[in-house]
Amino acid sequence: MPFKVENQAMNKRISPLDIPLQGKKIEFELQESDLPRLKEEATPHLVLCRANLKAVGDQVSMEASYQASLSKTCDCCLKQTKLELHGEFRLTLLPQYLQQREQPGEGEITAEMADIDYYDGKEINLGPYFEDQIFLDLPFRIECSDDCQGICPQCGKDLNKSSCECEEPSVTRPFANLQNLIQTTQEK
Ligand SMILES: [Zn+2]
Ligand SMILES: [Zn+2]
Secondary structure: OOOOOOOOOOOOEEOHHHOOOOOEEEEEEEOHHHOHHHHOOOEEEEEEEEEEEEEEOOEEEEEEEEEEEEEEEOOOOOOEEEEEEEEEEEEEEEEOHHHHHOOOOOOOOOOOOOOEEEEOOOOEEOHHHHHHHHHHHOOOOOOOOOOOOOEOOOOOOEOOOOOOOOOOOHHHHHHHHHHHHHHHHHHO
């Protein structure tokens, strides 16, 4: 479902102490500068985030959802292709000092398996957790259309715009010369 961030001033940083007993809902927009890792894979246009936070002391549980408009190069023809992603996730955020204490032994449940992550300092910057999730949700491969023709491996022409004169199976070309050579040898 599409949603709008009504209060743009809402901060993506929050201190567990500012979360009331009944919980707190926050919405914010992530800018390109908040998404350094994602930016290497795709161009973010609009990334809206929503979090429902509850806190017990300094332990915070978050129900989160996001909507992201991105563009990414087509894996076939390299054209910039629009990509709409949305997702939901849950995360328990624990203060960093608990991480040192809870080193899981073999066979034990690791933090990752239990959707636990850690935060440093008094304030939690929620941006990176959203970035991680969007990164995970990125499709492995995207194509600008179902029938993208790609680019010609020989002349580099975008075959969606025009065809080219290159011969189809380029791999057989070196052997074609060899074939000629064999023929001329045999003719002698
Ligand atoms: Zn394409
Ligand atoms: Zn070509």
